[in-house]
Amino acid sequence: LIAFFQPKLLTGQHVLVTAGPTYEAMDPVRGITNLSSGKMGFAIARAAREAGAEVTLVAGPVCLPTPRGITRVDVRSASNMLEAVMDKAPVADIFVATAAVADWRPAQEAEQKIKKDGSGQAPTLSFVENPDILATLAQSPRAQSGELFCVGFAAESQDLVANAQAKRLRKGVPLLVGNIGPATFGQDDNTLLLVDEQGVRELSRDTKLALARKLIADIAHKTRATG
Ligand code: CTP
Ligand code: CA
Secondary structure, three states: HHHOOOOOOOOEEEEEEEEOOOOOEOOOOOEEOOOOOOOHHHHHHHHHHHOOOOOEEEEOOOOOOOOOOEEHHHHHHOHHHHHHHHHHHHOOOOOEEEOOOOOEEEEEOOOOEEEEEEEOOOOOOOOOEEEHHHHHHHHOOOHHHOEEEEEEEEOOOOOHHHHEEEEEHHHOOOEEEEEEEEOOOOOOOOEEEEEEEEEEEEEEEEEEHHHHHHHHHHHHHHHHOOO
């Protein structure tokens, strides 16, 4: 019912959202991932849809139902996620990167399950850095010209304000949303910090859906003011 009364602030806009963790395989049955639940990203996708947007949600491995009326693309690794995002980016007006993308992946994915060799020696894994999906989009010509509004997320375990401000500049995005992790992982509640050119604004503790609606209203306001 609340959704019915939401102002349709994003009618005609296409919102692209990434959510959840990524999974980086080391062999056919094992890999590296993280504890992101995807709840914040799914809430944002839902709130954007309620606001009248067309929504594409690119999701890593999560256990969440698809919000009504959106297009969901399931992916596994950071490279898969980048590919799915690049596919939709040309038609997107707003990109919200909530995914907890693995920063590194195993340098090699073994074709067969890695077996113990009986020597008692553990295997050594080496890693390579994954592509930075948000930075890639933020540096694209459409983002640089203001046609694509990019929003980053940052879960920090300390110095949230300073880290979020630094990350906003490093990623080159107009809006960076900070939350204190990993305490928030998997929870239904969150506290968000909106960091933009003007400064810092706190959205106080609330459900992820209520916060998502406030964030979407803020993004709609910003994209109207600039576009
Ligand atoms: N991000 C991304 N692709 C990556 C890493 C991060 O798109 N390979 C996005 C996340 O979705 C998030 C933002 O970048 O919106 C910030 O992610 P975060 O992990 O906080 O930043 P990093 O640049 O990876 O820095 P670090 O983890 O070292 O703090
Ligand atoms: Ca990271």
